[in-house]
Amino acid sequence: MTAKEHTYLGVPVKKPKVAFFEFTSCEGCQLQLLNNEATLVDFLALLNIVNFREAMSEQSDDYEIAFVEGSITRDDEAEQLKEIRARAQTLVAIGSCACFGGVNQLKNRFNDLAWVKEQVYGSHPIESREAMPLSAIVPVDLEIYGCPIKKEEVERVVTNLVLGKSIDYPKYPVCVECKANHNVCLFDLGQPCLGPITRAGCDAWCPSNRLGCWGCRGPAEKPNVRQLRQIMHEHGFSDEQMLDRLECFGGFGQYVSELKSASKE
Amino acid sequence: MLFRVFAKDQLINLYDILAVNHIVGPVSKGVDRHGAPLYDFDFIYDFAELQLDYTATIHSLKRFVLPPRETLCTFDLQKDSWQKHVDFNAYKPTVYFGLHACDINALNKLDKVLIGNVYPDPYYAAKRKNMFIIGVGCTPQPFCFCKSMGTDSVLHGFDLFLTDLGDSYFAEIHSARAFAFMSSLECREPRHSEHLRFVEVNQERMNRFTCHVDTTDLTKILDLEFQAEVWQEWGRKCLSCGTCANVCPTCYCYGIEENVDLGLQHATKTKHLYSCNLIDFAEVAGGHNFRPESHDRLKYRYYHKHRGFVEAFEESLCVGCGRCGQSCLANITVPEVIASVRGEGANHA
Amino acid sequence: MHKLPFVDVLAEKQNHARKQDLTSFEYTFQAEITNVYPLTTTEKLYQIQIIDPEERQRFSFQPGQFVMLELPGIGEAPFSISSSPIRHGDIELCIRAVGNMTDFLARVPRGTRVGISGPFGTSFPVEQMQGHDIMLIAGGLGIVPLRAPIFAVLENRNRFGNIDIIYGARNPSELLFTYQYDMWRQFDINLNIIVDTGDADWQGPVGRITTILEQRIAAAPNMGKNTYAIVCGPPVMFKFVCDMLLKAHLPMQQIFVSLERRMHCGRGKCCRCNIGSTYTCLEGPVFDYWSVMNMKEAI
């Protein structure tokens, strides 16, 4: 598409050349980008997409912003990521896999890759290493959280990127958005929820659908995990149930080990 | 004030008379995990949905007058100029059917700061001016301490207030429009026996309050106990989740966000309710946070409601509805916090 | 059936002291950035003029007051007016790029339209200070809000006694308004500048503001009641400086500070600027030291 050159409040706005890449993931986050039906055309008009394997055949190595989905689980992925990092001015991690390792990192919890491989592939040799977030391999400029990412947030982030406006995430937990949506608290309905300690920004996606939060966006700033554990107990939920959610997406790493050692006591 | 009495089966007629307007009232929201009924304010489309004998609503009425998210204005941008369009987001007058005294008092308190102050808030005022309020007497719940806050009865800020006398309603009429509505209803002046019954019903209600807060010298005590150890204890429990402020009928602080549309031709300025309990509430340029710890913030909420507002307006910003304590997962309740600060609670160090 | 009449608040005339009707409370003056002068690597001075000549003339403020400056779609933030009150709606703001809105502002060219609302807040009691000695003490960006009272004082220089400006910055490259120092000195102002760390060209003193203040106080043993002080700077500075002034017998109500808080409305609504429960935007940003002492967590 031909670019209409814009200025915003006198500041020239350039269409950035962007590329999309995916590593170990379900590609759901990229799909979310195509799922922006209502605004897709405007969204595409903001960008100069030079690489988007899932949607187009043309490919180019000349890009400014790289959106990368997925976690790193193989050496060739790590190498390719480093190449992307070297080319891109801005590296954006999209989705929980890229930001924290995502559900893929659940295999790390066994600390036994051989057993994990054997479970799925038997004796057939297969290459795989511990699942890692992008930031464990290269510096990441921006993270868009969520499993899946929320299109409204992506659009806001991309608009701000294009404008050169700063990008802020809520520091407070999901409860704020849950209450703003006038939901009944999941705990009152007898369901466990990580909302009180998880970073907001998803508009309480799950609680608004009466599903307790699983913490896909990682911890809010200074989460009071200890208190939530007590609340879980008071409502009849076990440490195991809390742990299931806490370790699900990899965002709560430090708190997972704390809870594990606390529940052993 | 004028008084009328009407039979209970007339209530539906009152509803019907008003039903051309938008009606908001208490509706059922299912049951909680213990099987207790849950209520909340919502739009009502059918008289059967109206649950006038509700216990208490989870959220306050605030969403209708101070929406959690509100577009304050939009901008159209041209190459070298822009226009600002302001919309107060009030389009229809709305009937609020069945508010308890605490919630009407809450609106009265909000008026003081949002309309009475040097800079009235036009968004709030526009909605507030388009309310028709029907109050209804309540049954005190174990967590209600409005009596301690002096908000257990309401003297103004409503059009009509109904008290259940058993088979009839005792109506206090407080506005000309309410009077007009009542005249199309089968009602009459109360008899002397009904005066007595009215007083009796209210007395019975008074006797049912079980939850109290000692507010004697509270403004000074809060100053004196500013460094008290109990704050730290509550702070350790607090999740800094802002739920208390979100359900509170009188918490009004907010944040502003401006966003540019994808087309880069339009922008919107949105207001979203905030809470002083949230971690970055008092953060300023350079990252300095004036209230970095959760106990600083929790304390500040009490400080604002029970001291600052009193200094400014001679009354507390808390109406004693108890919602914050009910909604707080960490079981932080106003009566317990204040008792502990006074050195009375079990929590006092 | 009764349809309730819709009350159009826009139309309804309100009897408010300040403005005629409620719309005016959301009114934004359209203004143009007429000039931008980089002062240091992070601070720029913006000359901003309200476009409508009538509005420009009507816009009047007191030294110490602030405006909310808005970049549509980007953000809105409070800034002290840093120019002379006699210039009305042709103001100067000195702004440090620290975040969302201010970073964007730094990229905006001359001629851009911005929005201004205000002026808001309390001001320095310049009238009341007449006939007295004045100490203006600023740390870092604190010099910005002091510039308006400096102008106000200079315009009537003969009505005031001794005037001291004590200004500290981290290093010489961060000093603001250097081009005006000579002019200030010409007006018989005792200008003392100190930096935390000097550089090759720096001739002046090195150290903390308090060092200079100490010398000043020692040199004028009976400043006490006859002196007014205005203190502006980072929160840590307030305490030390004000303590010294108190020791030098300045009455608390003659010491003024300008406090900075997060503000989203400037109109006493959003609560973001509350100190204890005092609205910085309504009852401040200028407070006398007595009020500050009386507020919890003020500094």
Add this chain to the structure above:
Amino acid sequence: MKVSCNIKVNHLTRVEGHGNIRIRIKNGQVEEAGWDVVETPRFFEAILVGKLWENAPYLCGRICGICSIGHTLASIRAVENAFGIVPDRQTAGLRLLLKHMETLQSHILHLYFLAAPDFLHIGSVLPLVQTHPEVVQRATRLKLLANDACDIIGGRRVHPTRTVVGGFTMLPEKSQLALIKARLEAALPDLVKTAQLFQTFSLPDFVRETEFVSLKGRDHYPFIGGDLVSSDGVVKKEDEYLQMTNEYMVDHSTSKWSRLSRQSLAAGALARFNNNFAFLHPKAREVAASFSLQPVNHNPFMNNIAQLVECVHVVIDSIVIIEELLAAKWQEPRQPVIPKAGRGVGAVEVPRGILYHAYEFDQAGRITRADCVIPTSQNNANIHYDIIELARQSAAQQRTDAEIQRLAEMLVRAYDPCISCSVH
């Protein structure tokens, strides 16, 4: 001159996941050809071990971003079968409706965004935004409808939130369903236009006989649960799925391969069409007829048309389901779940073919073994042998390198493979 070429397509575009095509022809002889999957595995089957039952649908939905609803439903079905929970009519209806909407959105995505550019000789759908805005608008309109319906019923279009073991966490508003119904009715003309668009494309004439595996319809075109059937006449029960899939490993693929009666088998829209043609809605059959598509068809490129036929079928069937839901009174959305030891299998027809989830549980409802068999892994072998056959025929017909590569890419895309999903 005899054909000689060396085609290597690394990370084929416009498919989900990472796969490579290789074709080497020398002097008209195919020296080597095939399909390699290089996707990194995620080990979901291992991840699930030791987790409580409620984790299964939540985690397994994340096997695939495109058919997350199908995975979630298959997983729920497996858990429910293990615990002996039978969904009531309301739940079953809502689930099928949700499933249909996923089928619609996935097929539309494939037809317009992934497949159509090949026939129009463009690299992606992007140029169409300028040249054929009405086509793009139609595609997005259909996709948006399907996605909105998924949001309303499942809570979220990708990784649904309301679908849980025992039913749903909450129900849609009836007014929302009525709105979806109206939009579905309005979508039928759009599908007719879609058919007209595809009529203008020339689908390659390529045939390789194979075995088609799908659910076996009893009275309906099957989507959720039931017996399994193959076009070669094999019939099995749902929990005998292992005998239908027979997974094995090959060196050049991180995704497993399958076989049944022959060297390879095919699952997907064409397999369902071939095996259950009789249950298609007449309108859908009309569309098939307009493409001269009838069972049993062995041209893999016709999978595109079978998808189109299914779009028509699911739209009409969804309208029927919504009518029934609207007529009934809402029941409790969720049944209580009491875990117990045992094994459960859930087979669900997702857009790309039949999907199986199977779990074993201990007494407390913790997973002790998990197995998921994905349509694309069932199709891998078929894709592989199709490529070899295509290479052979191309060499014989003396096609150019570019033409062979284009055809091979189109062939793989016709399967609409979901590679990351197959390497789960």
